[in-house]
Amino acid sequence: MNEDTKTIRQMCDAYDVTPRTLRFYESKELLFPIRDGQKRLFTKRDRARLKLILRGKRFGFSLEEIRQLLDLYHKDDQQLVQLRRTYAIARERLADMQRQRDELTEAIDDLKAQLKWGEKVMNSMEVPSKAAE
Amino acid sequence: MNEDTKTIRQMCDAYDVTPRTLRFYESKELLFPIRDGQKRLFTKRDRARLKLILRGKRFGFSLEEIRQLLDLYHKDDQQLVQLRRTYAIARERLADMQRQRDELTEAIDDLKAQLKWGEKVMNSMEVPSKAAE
C-alpha cells in the first residue's frame, strides 16, 4: 500500500494525461508531487488540483489563469475576497463562452443554408437528361 | 478614383487589420490581390473574402478551416463531382461545429453550476456575525 499517493503512471491512467503533461504542470507550479528518491509521488492534493486543472481547461482557461485561480484557493485567509475575484473571472469566461457559442450557432445556420443550396444544385444537375432534351 | 480596388493601407483602415496580416493571408492563399508594379491592390472579391475570414476567426476557426470554407463558397461554378466533394467536406465541418457547440454548451452548464455554488458559499460567508454568536 502507499500512503494515499500515486505514481506518475497511475495518474496518467486515472486522468488520461501523459507523463509529459504532469511534469509540465509541475514545472509550471500547478502541481507539487513529493519525491521518493527521484520518483514523483502525487498526493491527494495534487489529484484535487489536477481535477480542477482539467476542468479549467474545458472551460477555456489558460494554464496561467488556472494557476492563479488555484493559488487563490490555496490562500485560506481572505477567502471571501478571493472567492469573489474567482467568481468575477469565471463570469467573464462564461460570457465569452456564451458569446462564442452564439456565434457558432450562427455559423452553423449559415453553413446549413449553404448545404441546402448545394443539395438543390446537385439535384438539378443529377437529371440533366430531360432538361437537355 | 481607382477601379474598385484598395491599397493595403486602405484595407487596414477599413477592416482594422495590419499589413502583415493581409500579406500573411495572401501567403496562405486566403486572399489574391492583384499587383500594380510590386504594390498590392485588393479587389472587391478580396474584400468579400476578408469579411468572411474575419467572421470565421470570430467563430474560432483556424485559417486553414476558413480557407476550406472559402473554397466552398466560391467554387460554385464547378462540376457535379467537385460539388459533391465540397458538399462532403462542408458536412464534416458542420458536424465538427455542432460537436464543438455541444461541448461548449456542456462546459457552459458546468460553469454555471460552479457559479451557483460560488454564490451560495459567498452568501453564507457574508453574514458570519450571527453564526459566530
Next chain:
DNA sequence: CGTCTTCCTTACGTAAACGTCAAGCCTGTG
C-alpha cells in the same frame, strides 16, 4: 536633388501546451 512616406521581401521571434528524442539511474527478474 535629398528626404519622406509607403510599400516591398526576407526572415527570425513569440506564446501555449505539450511531443519527442537522448541519455542516465533504479529496480526486479531470470
Next chain:
DNA sequence: CACAGGCTTGACGTTTACGTAAGGAAGACG
C-alpha cells in the same frame, strides 16, 4: 550478472497567427 522496464532530467521540435526588425525600391514633395 545482464538486461528489460519504468522513471528521471534536459533540451530541442511543433503548430498557429501573426509581430517585428532589416534592408531596399519607388513615388511625392519642397
